[in-house]
Amino acid sequence: MKIGMVCYPSYGGSGVVATELGYALGERGHEVHFISSARPFRLRRFHEKLFYHEVTDVSYPVFKYPPYTLLLANKIVEVANYVGLDLIHAHYAIPHSISAYLAKQMMTKPIPLVTTLHGTDVTLVGAYEEFKLLTCLALKVSDRITAVSNSLARETAAAFESLDQEIEFIPNFIDPSMYLPKGGLMSKCKEHFAPFGEKILTHISNFREVKRVVDVVKIFDLVEKAVPCRLLLVGDGPEMVKVEREVTKRGLEKKVQFLGKQETVQDILQMTDVFILPSEQESFGLVALEAMACGVPVVASRVGGLPEVIKDGETGYLADVGDIYGMSEAVLKLLTDCSRYKIFSEQAANWAREAFPIDRAVRRYESVYESVVQGY
Ligand code: GMT
Structure with missing residues (x-):
């Protein structure tokens, strides 16, 4: 045809x-x-x-x-x-x-x-x-x-x-051959962003208001107080100024990296420990699926199609829109329990392959x- x-x-x-x-x-x-x-x-x-x-x-x-x-x-x-x-x-x-x-x-x-x-x-x-x-x-x-x-x-x-x-x-x-789980292997890139073995949290979007990227910074701030970590923000868009202001206000400039728009996100996802998607609305959330396919558990809001994509309590966690405490606790649950993390990571990669x-x-x-x- x-x-x-x-x-x-x-x-x-x-x-x-x-x-x-x-x-x-x-x-x-x-x-x-x-x-x-x-x-x-x-x-x-x-x-x-x-x-x-x-x-x-x-x-x-x-x-x-x-x-x-x-x-x-x-x-x-x-x-x-x-x-x-x-x-x-x-x-x-x-x-x-x-x-x-x-x-x-x-x-x-x-x-x-x-x-x-x-x-x-x-x-x-x-x-x-x-x-x-x-x-x-x-x-x-x-x-x-x-x-x-x-x-x-x-x-x-x-x-x-x-x-x-x-x-x-x-x-x-997703094309499973393009999104391979790396099992948290220490790559040269990961060493660059997290030189002391910090955990890496990532968010990727077009920085529209609906994505609530400021919430990502707030969640990161709460998590970082308990576990050393770094935040990678990928993409650009209308909310960028507000996000930068939030990072500065919280004194997080050295811990948050803005990577701008990236065409292929696999390398970034492969060095990520937890992916955060706290959107106000999301009909599907393709990037959450890409993250899971790379073996990265996702913490997201319980809206739209996200509960169909992320299995709450198996491949990540869901919380209400704007519940930054719930989402930061969910991230901490994953980062502070190695065996739970390993299970979630495997389940995420398998689920992405089997269901999508x-x-x-x-x-x-x-x-x-x-x-x-x-x-x-
Ligand atoms: O969310 C956006 O701003 C971008 C938009 C798009 O055109 O790609 O995303 C929509 O379509 C994607 C692909 O089907 C979905 O994964 C997104 O969830 C959906 N965005 C919204 O529903 C807000």
């Missing part, structure tokens, strides 16, 4: 899911055409079956903002007509499925549309009622809708009661594609 993959290029799980899915589909003989405003950040390795089509930007005096949704629609038609796409897979209803729908009206031969929900579509509607009709349209015109967690599928069905289509749950996934293997997810997407193409 020839698949048009529409996704955000920026630092975030949905782009990672689209890209890894693309590589796996390419390996299975499909042709995958990424259509985005920039090259998706993990689309680096050359593959003969993978293509990238950049949406051209325009700057015209009457446009206060460049009309990205229209430019994307135009690019989708161009690619679909030229290469003969069989279907479009849009990651995010808003704006990608709307652009795809518009594109379909202009195609020489209209093709099916599969929409995958990653969470923010529905929370956006929660925050801005005016998006409800548009999101509803995006879902209605999709030939199939998938969601990355059960909780997101349920939440979407509840938010759009009038929707006839079923929302199919296909969990996010890439092969299973790719086969599920493939069968969704086959059924929409046949029914067209």
